[in-house]
Amino acid sequence: MHGIMADTFEKKINGYYIDPLIFTHKFVNACDVCICSGECCYYGVYTDKLEHEKIMGMKDRIKKSMDDSQTTDDSLWFEEPQEDEDFDSGIAVGTELYNGKCVFLDKQGFCTLQKVAMEDKEFKWKYKPLYCILFPLIIINGAISIDDDHLDRMHYCNKIENQNSTIYDCCLGELEYLLGKDGMVELKEYRAEYFSKLNSKKGISEPVK
Ligand code: SF4
Ligand code: SF4
Numbered sequence: 001m002h003g004i005m006a007d008t009f010e011k012k013i014n015g016y017y018i019d020p021l022i023f024t025h026k027f028v029n030a031c032d033v034c035i036c037s038g039e040c041c042y043y044g045v046y047t048d049k050l051e052h053e054k055i056m057g058m059k060d061r062i063k064k065s066m067d068d069s070q071t072t073d074d075s076l077w078f079e080e081p082q083e084d085e086d087f088d089s090g091i092a093v094g095t096e097l098y099n100g101k102c103v104f105l106d107k108q109g110f111c112t113l114q115k116v117a118m119e120d121k122e123f124k125w126k127y128k129p130l131y132c133i134l135f136p137l138i139i140i141n142g143a144i145s146i147d148d149d150h151l152d153r154m155h156y157c158n159k160i161e162n163q164n165s166t167i168y169d170c171c172l173g174e175l176e177y178l179l180g181k182d183g184m185v186e187l188k189e190y191r192a193e194y195f196s197k198l199n200s201k202k203g204i205s206e207p208v209k
Pocket of ligand 2: 040041042044045095102103104105106110111112113128129132133
């Protein structure tokens, strides 16, 4: 991650500063776990204590959707809680790894927490930790930015030959989740303004679409 301070950025929407790098940073057109096997989930994730409690509150349901590459022993699912001011509750609880991947990742590369929500016709991200929803985006020091540290480990979506889009275009749903519909209108305006300024600096008269 950049060693960024939120007030480095000029635009704030729905309480979040916006790092304009999200508009230009190259990325794949869409996630495809058939290609990447969900490798961003090989390292586990820190959940907020409240997210952890929500997950443990439905552990029996989650177990029903796990496969034989996962463990149904829920005592193996999470690390010990630790104080962490980056989380709303002030306490972070990391997911454990099992078979070289987050305990909730199945052998097809799908997150069981998302799978359960979809099987039960709930909102797909109802049980998914915020940091998992957002990646490759991240909220750092109050700004929506890019999780460079984690992205650098990826062999598919971080390879230039596969990057035919931008993080912004790939993550419109994730951005709307954070900013809401009105916030997205504001974000689009800010993006147009940002490119227009960039182009005028370069002496290009036509704005980028
Ligand atoms: S972020 Fe990268 S590694 Fe994770 S699912 Fe998408 S393409 Fe795969
Ligand atoms: S909780 Fe789900 S999305 Fe998050 S790292 Fe684990 S498998 Fe991946």
